[in-house]
Amino acid sequence: MPTETKKYTDKQELIAKFSNALGHPVRVAILQQLSKQSCCFHGDMAEVLPIANSTLSQHLKVLREAGLIQGEIDPPKTKYCINKENWNLAKGLMIGFFD
Amino acid sequence: MPTETKKYTDKQELIAKFSNALGHPVRVAILQQLSKQSCCFHGDMAEVLPIANSTLSQHLKVLREAGLIQGEIDPPKTKYCINKENWNLAKGLMIGFFD
């Protein structure tokens, strides 16, 4: 049994987690692009975004770990897509949050 | 004239800024409380939240600087309220973002 007292509700933690993922403009840009066309390749994004390739990988990892996107390797390219289930979860939480 | 190229759109920067403010569960909790009852005192929040008083001040400052709340001193207490204009702006941006 957990002796640790939870400090925040699951919902609060989730809202914070998703919001955190949206907390950098380049990640907002990435998600806008992905949600517009559902999927796209790392390389396509790298051409447009003002950051190094390795930095893009890091941001994609943040979004992946927050559950908002998922990647699949299609060598030598990598295709990233919105994770629709979590996207909708986030959408619902944010709408609920703002009333 | 600005020689600096803007890297992101104003909308992307705004979404990131507001999201960033929501990126910590205690700030989510604070905003939930404030949006439920419109205003409340620092002390009332401090009683409920699992952080030191000084830490609460810091988080309130983050929310204030993001424009989501505003504080007014009513000595010796400080009353914080939702900044409705920016709250609605954020709401619209987030809803638009998630389609």
Add this chain to the structure above:
DNA sequence: ATTTATGTTCGTAAATATACGAACAATATT
């Protein structure tokens, strides 16, 4: 003029985030 109540600011420590290039991995092509 002290003391009390309520928050804020300061100093500081530890953790996390952001950025880049170099090195690496995996596959396709030559």
Add this chain to the structure above:
DNA sequence: AATATTGTTCGTATATTTACGAACATAAAT
């Protein structure tokens, strides 16, 4: 087998975030 293409991971530097207690500020009450 060697090369080229595409991304990821590693190493690293710098900046920001988060947290706390101590010190400070302000006004009311004694």
